[in-house]
Amino acid sequence: MRILLKELFRGIYDDLARKIFWSALALVATIAPAALAQGQDGAALLTQMATAMRSLDYQGSFAYQHAGRIDTLRVFHAGGSRERERLISLNGPRNEVIRDGIHITCIRPDDSAIVYTSTSGRGLLPLVPDAADSALGESYRIVVSGSDRVAGYTADIVDIIPRDAFRYGYRLWIEQGSRLLLQSIVTDSKRHALEQFMFVSLVIGTAPSDTDLVPRQRELLTTKAADSNEIELRGPPMWIVGNPPAGFTFRSARRYMDAVEGAQHLIYSDGLASVSIYVEAKDAESESQTTMAGRGTMNIYTYSKGDWRFTVLGDVPIATVTMMAQSLKQRQLVDATPDGH
């Protein structure tokens, strides 16, 4: 009798276990492609958005909330093979940035202006990474979270969720028709909002007039050219980050043509966030201080050692720039950190 009961229960358990197994498998089979598809959808949206931001004509005003305050700005953008755009502050001192192709002009409140030459030809307004970057998924999860309405347009919401505390997350509102970015919130790894921008008025598809794309009172400007352009370095850089946070890898190195030997600009990235490391000859003893500073979500760590001054900056948490700064070394394995770490 006991043997029969055991057999009976074993049959029931086996049947139950089998059902659970196949149910779980079916659940995974249902959810996994959906999640994968959602990630691919989100990545595709990001790619479309990047294209839209460069190719479309648009003009509008947006609010930029950061560091406990709100600024308002106006933007004009003419897309196409030669992008032209203009960004103007609407409150506080009047600052402008104007881009005409590869030339970027920064105009200060005293009407002085500095002209830079861009080698990338990328725009002034929010950009996104190439979603095709295969490394992006290692550091972030991309999720389409719903829809909303911003500046009168209907938008898809895309969440870019960081996988650790060494990078920020983003929530993006992308217009459903044109794929233009309407709103963006930068968050920390715990999803606390750090800053955001949002269009409050926007016209898509209408080209700005020529007068909207040049400085006001252009004739009064005192313009000077910036330092010589940077050139891309070939071969390994002289400096390396010995212990970058997970996901951050070396992307490129640049230097000014007339810079001293060893002065370089390194770029590290995790596919979305970029960190620049400037190694420059120290000018004076007053540059010996170690400083940390922040501006918006941009954090900057500066220190000196020997004849060099190191500046590490990026739209990343302070822990990230600190970690990279403290493991910066000369390629010959000579430690260059402030405290000899």
Place this chain on the structure above:
Amino acid sequence: MSQQIPEQLSALMDGELARDETLFLMRRIENDDGLVQRWSSYHVTRQVLRRQDVFVVRGSFTDDILARIDDEGMLQVAHGGRWLRWAGGGAIAASVAVVALIFSAPPNGSNGVPGEPLAASVNPVSTPAATTTQGPGEFRPPLISPVLDVQPASASTEGFANSSTAIDPRLQSYLIRHYDAAASNGQSTTMPYVLLVVPPQQQVTGPSVEGTSQQH
């Protein structure tokens, strides 16, 4: 180094160290570079947690703190009871903070001067920054900000003060080159160049809007 000294340093940071203990501690620090480093680390940590710009305190700051304590005629903690002790400690901490700002800030104090913080204006020493928990230069994002699903709706009078202060030209160059290099590599931030246009962080000249300024 005994455990007592770090605890006293920590108490000094919190404004809870009596005058005589402060004097003793300063004498110890004068002869111990390790303590200077530790004090500097505490200071940096606090500034970072408060999202302030940070300068590393230089080694000779103890003399200045002692002098300031003397100048300000410190309260006699021994006879003052608990509240007076706290007040005395707070005053010492305030002195320490003011001195730290004085002697860690750049000597010439104008934009573009080497050694000045790249991004933000430093609290002028004459402001009562050290006697409050929130100085005028502390315009960083709140440490306890609303979670994402609760849309932030705070606003502040901070930053609306009229100033012609322009962005540090060196920082401007760094940012341009940074965004350009990042874009060349196929990456970018979500707000390139906007930092070049918005006014730099500024000193508060008016009262904050109650309930809408920094949330900590």
